Amino acid sequence: MRKYNKTLLTAAFIAAFGLAGCGSDGSDGADGADGVNGVDGTDGSDGANATLSVTTVEDAAEFTLTIAPTDIVVVGTDDFSFTFTATGEGTGGATMPFSGLEKVQLYVTSQSENTTDTGAPNIWTSHIYANDFVSDNAMYCTLTGTVTTRAGVEVEACTLVEDTANPGTYTGTWEHDGNAPTVLTDGDANDLVRVMLRAYNVVDADGTSISDKLLSTPIDFIPATGELAVSEKDSVSNAACIKCHSSLDGYADTDMRIANIDAHHNYQKVENCVACHNPAMAADEDYADFGYNISFNAMIHTLHAGEHIADSLTGEAAELFGEIAFPSALNECTTCHDNGTQWNDNVYEEACVSCHVDVDLDTGENHNGIVPSSDAVCSGCHGAGSLSPVEAHKVGLRDNVAEGLVFDFTSAVATATADPLVSTLTVTANVTLNGAAMPDGTDLSAYMTSTSRGFLIGNLSEDGAVTRGLGMSVLTDAVSLSGGVLTVAADFDASRLVGPIYVTAEVQVCAENDMIVMCTTDDDGNIEQLGVANSAPVKYFNLTDADAAEVISRFDDPARITVTEAKCNSCHGSLTYVKGTHGVTEFTQCMDCHNENTGSSGHPVQYKSVDADGNATWVTADDITFSQRDLFAVSHRFHSGLWDATRGDPAIYRDESGELHGYPAVETNCTECHNDGESLFADDGGLTSGKRAIKVSTTEELYISPVAEACRSCHAHSDAAALAHFKSNGATVEGTPDTTADLPVESCATCHAEGKTYGIDTVHSSVAH
Template sequence: MKKYNGSLLAMALISVIGLTACDGDDGKDGAPGDPGTPGTPGTPGLPAGSFTNTVNSAADFVLTLAPADIVVVGTEDFSLKFTVTGKNSKGEAVPFVGLDKVALYVTNQTVNTTDTGAPMLWANNALTNEFGSSMYCTPTGKATARGGAEVDACTLVEDAENPGTYTGSWVHDGNAPVVLAAGDPNTLYRVMIRSYNVVDSQGEGISDKLLSTPLDFNPSTGELAVSTKDIVSNAACIKCHTQMDGYGEGDVRIANIGAHHNYQKVENCITCHNPAYAGGQDDPEKGFNANFNAMIHTIHKGHHFGDELVGEAKEEFGEIGFPSELNECTTCHDGASGWNDNVYAEACQGCHMDVDFTTGENHLGIVPGSDAACSGCHGAGSLSPIQAHNVGIRAMATDSIEIAVSSVSYTENVSPIEDEIVVTFDVTVDGAPVADGFEFTEFTKYDEMKTGWVDTDGTYYGSASVNLNGTAAAGGKLVVTQTAEYNLGGKSIAITPRFSVCTDSKGMMVACLDGSGEAQYDIGYVAVTMDAAYWNLANADGSGATIARQSDPLRMTADEAKCNTCHTSLGIAKHYGNERFDQCVGCHNNTWGGSYHVGVEYKSDEVDADGNPIFKPVEGLTYHTRDLFAVAHRFHTGLWDDNRGFPAIHLNSDMETLGFPAVETQCSACHKDGVNLFAADGGLTSGKRAIAVDGGATMFISPVAEACRTCHAHSGPAALAHFKSNGAIVEGEAVATSALPVESCSTCHGEGKTYGIDKMHAGGAH
């Protein structure tokens, strides 16, 4: 009924309109009216592509500041000017517009006029003015602080005539809190700017902090300056923590510093970690001194402290394992010599936490009157830092002792089931042949000689070992006889060492134990220099031997030099005797299966009665390979157990990797640059096409899938199903042949492909 009435009303209206239109009108359009007055022209916009307000990575965002464009000391009003560029869709650097919030950090470097602490000190301008560690700048001159309170900020204005150029001024009472009124303009000032609220082209926030390159300058002259306190370079940190990608030449940034989600450079850290935040090591809640010099020592000694750590220090640093030796100071201190020349208690106590300088405990009862007294003992000589820490002695000791294979003989069937190999070694100490009657028995920790044989494709098989202990030298040579069931025929054999000695603080070889059975070495166990040797038994001089693939640089994609940037020496990292991949092959090869760490454990949130963490198994995840890449991947990604003590790298209860200092997905941290992991046929570049899993070289699985599965991100059931669907023979389904089909992984994940490993595992910031 309602619809019907509505229709009648509509018809009536149409009728009325129709009648009105016909009344005195012919129905034609009227004549056009006069044109209106033109409006005021709008301001021309910027041409497309000539600016950007998004960036795809932190490295695409470049903020530039010059000494002449900032006032941060004296009585003049605060002023700030800087420019910002970002990359447009073409990858061109263009002005970045629309920036709405930055934080300004200003520090200064002054001479320490007291007899306590470092000769030069960092001070934060804002902290000195009791304002906080930084000052915000926003278009409104107000900002919300971290705790939620509204605070005064400098007023940020973008120059309409010069897009991407910004100025800052202080419109509130007094001068800006980053201006040090009584500061010395003739000393070094450092300025850093952090930008906020920057997004990518999809509107997602940039994951890494957007930090300007710290500007060091002298305000009185306006000239750039160089700090005398920077005795640890960013490059030194990068050796373990890897480098952020994408920044310009000379702009070196650290990829993975966990604290505060990465402040990228050493120069940034001192903004807060300076004497203003310093405290004693004995603070029961904090447990560490927040000043940078002491804190860095405490962090990197980490788990070596044990129960010495308390409070926040135990929680945050207790699981950090330094991968090199703690006494190798130049691993980090690669800059000026201040670390050796400037001796003061605060820096020393960051590592020597058990020393009490007020009582002399653990300091031979010596109570120094001030830091000025420290140089009396430690300023030079054997107690100076570089001498007391035995810096460089390991390398000296390693180079001083050399063993080399000089001849090999092989006799089959010396008994019904055994063959005999006799290997003669040349042995020198400091370049001179060892004396007749010399033997290594009392000087060694490990003294194994391992032998195996190498197939024509470079595959290593077998592993028999014999100790050199009890073998006396004659004419500078050691003759070692080894019997086993070899069945070598005319094959090439491989001789690899696992050999290390004890040395004193001067790098001289010493007996490992004294007369009472107590350890008396100073450097730990030092790997003896010996190259892996290959000998063709068909030729008397051993010529024409086939080498294992681990000795072929064209087939090895991992880089020993990169390992040593973090570990200093692979001999330190494991087994104290193997310094090269082709020495590790004696045990860690693809034909000797099994694993001493079959299961995987994670550190639960529970602790035992002594407060130690309890490790629990990750159900359904096991490994039965000991091939070198599998072991290395597993250990560095945390797929390990605590069977041999607390693992420095491990999984937490959220299945996250803790303890690995680099970016997990940055393969280049360990692998060679510019070398493909995949060969032309889709298999591994090394030529490895199968891995033994049972310890007897009778059951095998596919190597590409296992390489991926030994990183925890690809260790779950879904990944396993994916591997199988691409032709892999996987864990738990091994087959009794090493002639396995090549997996099709490289079809999608080969270098250069859309989902290539070079793209998906490029790494970058953490």
């Protein structure tokens, strides 16, 4: 694990120093003998044009490939040709022609109506597959008209020529027998065609190859008219993927690109994937042993369902997909399908069995014995009603019943008892069930997925710090339910029942058909309904002085919390799903357990070690310990793989070399969770939350500094040098706590605040290179 710590620390400094690159105006006149700018070497007459071009860029986002529908032949009998432009960022950020390309790759795919009874209503056809020209899944264009493929085979390519009079403008022609394989001779010119382009061998000013793929923005158009078009099949937007996978920096909002997809080192856009992952490629016998259908819709379903269907996966699918844990409810189709209702309206085998892998439609197994004659009949049962995807998958049900069970707290009062050391806390709440006052005598336990949950109550300091411990059960502590008003009461240490308190609730109940219903179980004892959280807006009361100014928790103060539930839910869909049987939807519910005064952590740090035979074991990193579970630390640790396997294999983990597995976003992209543009440091150099100490013991008053712990809970710096660095900057760290919460503010912000040379906004840049 020490190797991992040092690697991350080194990576941070590499990121800090590695972002200083700027655009280059290339190596004008590199040929020397041909004149000042080295274009034609005769009289330099073209040199003026050449000085306006660049031959290097510092980053993929500085390089742009552009092709217009009218500049390419894709169907019919005309000879193939296409024209495109390449631009790069020059000195001062100016956009300039990019000169010197020697190799590009062209992907052309048509979308046509499916005239068979099998598959989607519209299908993609890769032109090179239709023409039996399989060369790395696309056609190359080079200066010589030939190319050596990744398999080491020399094949024909189109011939690439740059316009010397207009640097950065290129044409490609086919100089071999027949027409280019990207042209469908019998293709329908009225079908939508998608074209994208990839460039190779582009370098920066130091001669280092640009690491990210250099791809054009895909264009969809109708060849017959040259007009741009919109695909009917694109039911998943790039924005939907970016919610979990992050976006590549440097690209315009209108050209959003996906940052963190491992496959093929990232093809950046959903539209790019179908150039290869289409029915023609999936039918290739070379993929029969993969264990999954390689056509895009089927593959993506199987991939994201990975952990849920791991026992049914074989071959490469088991190896690549078996550990993928979808961060939202798997049946919440709109997590990904955010662009139309095609996913619900078009029902066919390929899409369905890629998730429902235990269904065999040839035999009727796990399909009530029904063997459909073709995909055309599927809509007979699944086209509408309770068996349609939107209904059968309960899509949006949690949102639909968000106000199904509501606790509206109206009072909290402390009263003395005969014992001067004990007082009684009585809390009342108006309760509605499915929009109506809860009837007298309702047995709430019949609706609950777990009867251990109830009211979450605790003390607040004047600065909004939380101390839990006054919670009550909505069942065993209930006094009465009358007229829709629930009263609960319990005895506590009298010293706790003073001053400001918070009250909320954590109750998960069963939902079906947009209603809260009584729970039922199947033969295995599993609850059959979907678990949804109650609504319980946090309320604040002062047990000593009801007229005192209200004190609110830092978790409920927008000025002091840098994360919102909306950020979490953009990937998770609902915090209720994340927390299992907990009825949690808001941080004000999380705060009851996860705050700076809960000095405990039930999770050791473990990483996965795999031996030469592929056998995996979980190894505890004894030199990395945590003794607190504030929400920021738990979130950092879980999402950065510093978690344990004692409660089941974690979805996100580190291997013994320190590599992170299972986290879908760019690891250093803080804004994946934190609000965009949010400052994480306060003016005094402490955390924006106002938290200035964290308790690390349940039995003693022992505290550590929060800024260093915020960093450590993600990076897990544990070597002596890192800890010494924290201490030298005023931090009290894990292992050497202080006995007071009155700790000095660390000086971390001096170097690491936003805008500083080594600010977290710089060293944690989300650029995925």
